[in-house]
Amino acid sequence: xxxxxxxxxxRGVTPTAMLAFVYLYLPIVVLVVLSFNANRIATLWTGFSFxxxxxxxxxxxxxxxxxxxxxxxxxxxxxxxxxxxxAALAMAGKxxxxxxxxxAMLGLPLLVPExxxxxxxxxxxxxxxxxxxxxxVLIAHTVFCIPFAYLPIRxxxxxxxxxxxxxxxDLYAGPFATFRRVTLPxxxxxxxxxxxxxxxVSLDDFVITFFVAGAGATTLPVYIFGLIRxxxxxxxxxxxxxxxxxxxxxxxxxxxxxxxxx
Amino acid sequence: MSLDPQRRLRRRxxxxxxTLTLLLFMVLPMLLMAWMSVLAPDTYGGVRWKEWSLDAxxxxxxxxxxxxxxxxxxxxxxxxGRSFLLAGFATVVTLLIGFPTALYIALKEEKxxxxxxxxxxxxxxxxxxxxxxxWMLLLRNGGLIDSSLSxxxxxxxALDVLYTPTAVAIGFVYSFLPFMVLPIYTSLEKMxxxxxxxxxxxxxxxxxxxxxxxxxLAMPGIVAGCLLVFIPAIGSYYIPxxxxxGKSLMIGNLIQNQFGxxxxxxxxxxLSFMLLALxxxxxxxxxxxxxxxxxx
Numbered sequence: 001x002x003x004x005x006x007x008x009x010x011r012g013v014t015p016t017a018m019l020a021f022v023y024l025y026l027p028i029v030v031l032v033v034l035s036f037n038a039n040r041i042a043t044l045w046t047g048f049s050f051x052x053x054x055x056x057x058x059x060x061x062x063x064x065x066x067x068x069x070x071x072x073x074x075x076x077x078x079x080x081x082x083x084x085x086x087a088a089l090a091m092a093g094k095x096x097x098x099x100x101x102x103x104a105m106l107g108l109p110l111l112v113p114e115x116x117x118x119x120x121x122x123x124x125x126x127x128x129x130x131x132x133x134x135x136x137v138l139i140a141h142t143v144f145c146i147p148f149a150y151l152p153i154r155x156x157x158x159x160x161x162x163x164x165x166x167x168x169x170d171l172y173a174g175p176f177a178t179f180r181r182v183t184l185p186x187x188x189x190x191x192x193x194x195x196x197x198x199x200x201v202s203l204d205d206f207v208i209t210f211f212v213a214g215a216g217a218t219t220l221p222v223y224i225f226g227l228i229r230x231x232x233x234x235x236x237x238x239x240x241x242x243x244x245x246x247x248x249x250x251x252x253x254x255x256x257x258x259x260x261x262x
Numbered sequence: 263m264s265l266d267p268q269r270r271l272r273r274r275x276x277x278x279x280x281t282l283t284l285l286l287f288m289v290l291p292m293l294l295m296a297w298m299s300v301l302a303p304d305t306y307g308g309v310r311w312k313e314w315s316l317d318a319x320x321x322x323x324x325x326x327x328x329x330x331x332x333x334x335x336x337x338x339x340x341x342x343g344r345s346f347l348l349a350g351f352a353t354v355v356t357l358l359i360g361f362p363t364a365l366y367i368a369l370k371e372e373k374x375x376x377x378x379x380x381x382x383x384x385x386x387x388x389x390x391x392x393x394x395x396x397w398m399l400l401l402r403n404g405g406l407i408d409s410s411l412s413x414x415x416x417x418x419x420a421l422d423v424l425y426t427p428t429a430v431a432i433g434f435v436y437s438f439l440p441f442m443v444l445p446i447y448t449s450l451e452k453m454x455x456x457x458x459x460x461x462x463x464x465x466x467x468x469x470x471x472x473x474x475x476x477x478x479l480a481m482p483g484i485v486a487g488c489l490l491v492f493i494p495a496i497g498s499y500y501i502p503x504x505x506x507x508g509k510s511l512m513i514g515n516l517i518q519n520q521f522g523x524x525x526x527x528x529x530x531x532x533l534s535f536m537l538l539a540l541x542x543x544x545x546x547x548x549x550x551x552x553x554x555x556x557x558x
Contacts, residue, residue: 008369009468010362010365010468010472012362013362013365013366013369014366016362016366017362017363017367019359020359020362020363020439020443021363021381023359023435023436024381024382024385024436024439024440026400027393027397027436028385028388028396030396030406031392031395031399034399082279083279083280083283084280086276086279086280087277087279087280090272090276090277091277093269096273102277102280105281105284105288105289106280106284108284108288108289109288111493111541111545112538113493113494113496113497113514113537113538113541114494114499115498115499115517115534115537116295116534116535116538116541119295119517119521119530119531119534120292120294120295122521123291123294123295123298124287124294124295126308127294127298140287142283142287143283143284143287146283146284150280175272197387200387203389204387204388204389204390204391206389206390206391207499211521221391224392224395225391228391228395228398229504232395232398232399236395237399240389240392240396243388243389243392244388244389244393247387247388247389248388250387251380251383251384251387251388252380255380255383
């Protein structure tokens with residue numbers, strides 16, 4: 001309706017938007033294309049090859065880092081999503097004193113620059129005398145995953161009819177049965193999308209992990225950073241392209257799930 | 263009317279894991295960081311727990327000579343200034359690209375809009391480190407941009423843009439563009455477009471409608487977008503590290519340095535604390551100005 005009126009065509013808007021889309025996708029496309037390059041010099045195209053991917057699959061360090069990344073992402077996702085679901089249920093009820101404070105605290109990991117969180121966590125763990133390793137990374141990841149898991153669950157609860165839970169209670173369902181049989185199935189899409197966001201955010205994190213991971217807990221982004229610092233190589237292209245594709249697959253999946261449910 | 267004790271207990275139990283995790287591992291570490299920033303540094307990293315010292319803050323502005331006299335040293339101020347400048351520049355450019363992009367999406371049909379927003383969100387959720395690396399491939403001498411420019415005869419010699427502040431700015435704009443587009447789009451989408459129609463009916467031209475109607479209504483989204491770009495940009499660590507090549511040192515690099523080679527924890531804590539204070543100040547101004555309930 002709006003587009004049919006020529007008055008709505010603001011000059012320069014379409015070219016700028018096109019530029020923005022090209023700008024956003026050009027580097028991703030170039031990286032993925034170059035990861036299939038046969039040449040050792042990573043920026044000149046000479047021919048198609050899967051070699052670098054095979055090399056990546058063969059690299060023990062990369063596999064170990066991937067394993068660490070997955071352990072931490074799974075652990076942080078399970079912890080953050082269950083904590084966030086519980087908190088969202090409590091926050092959705094009657095208003096109470098201290099609610100604003102808890103809300104502010106939930107916003108903190110999103111608001112504070114990553115490097116500040118990283119420094120604070122590092123100093124805290126060292127002051128406690130904890131050894132830096134998978135445990136410290138898992139704790140730090142759980143903290144910043146909580147708000148990402150919380151927001152979609154809270155949004156889903158917002159749209160929920162409270163009379164459904166009341167009806168269950170009238171039919172003699174206890175609080176736990178009400179949650180399991182009524183509330184949880186209804187908020188499940190929110191819980192799943194929260195879990196997926198938490199997983200991606202944990203998998204992608206670099207700065208905080210870089211600070212709080214000891215030598216034994218190198219995750220994939222931390223390992224990639226080390227490689228990049230040493231120079232641009234086809235192996236880095238391949239492992240980076242893999243990381244991009246995993247994230248893109250996840251986002252597309254969560255979008256598709258959201259579409260199907262609504 | 264008060265809640266029965268059983269329900270209150272249940273609410274507390276539900277909130278406990280989140281509240282305790284955030285208090286213990288987010289709030290407490292921040293407080294500890296603030297405390298450590300006023301302690302004396304130990305020789306090989308670490309702090310002397312019982313020795314108070316404001317040296318970390320003094321060191322930010324002054325240099326202590328051998329005879330213990332203080333001379334003004336603007337090195338660190340310059341780093342803060344450069345960070346401000348680069349983050350500010352990135353914010354302005356993302357706004358100039360992001361606003362028309364958000365407007366373009368908002369004027370599309372419902373179905374197209376959802377697809378375009380997905381296209382904007384995908385980079386938002388993909389690994390930033392890897393996307394920064396992709397720019398190293400593009401910007402370096404002999405890379406795609408360099409070789410196409412010289413093939414077109416547009417440049418003489420090497421491009422020499424990687425490892426400069428320009429490369430850092432390009433990386434910032436690229437990385438944080440979705441943070442600008444998404445909130446502006448949200449405020450444009452909520453907007454009552456009949457107001458713009460009314461402006462046109464009353465004889466406004468496009469520019470007037472944009473400046474007098476659309477821009478003011480999109481202002482909360484614009485300001486939110488600017489904050490969402492500025493905050494991560496000013497505290498950014500690896501974008502200047504990788505694209506700036508250590509030459510254009512920013513606050514993030516300086517902080518990291520205090521826990522690496524420089525081994526001065528109190529100074530690192532003080533720098534982080536100052537950065538945090540800046541961000542909280544910006545947020546406070548934002549909520550004061552833009553988060554008032556509508557109609558007030």
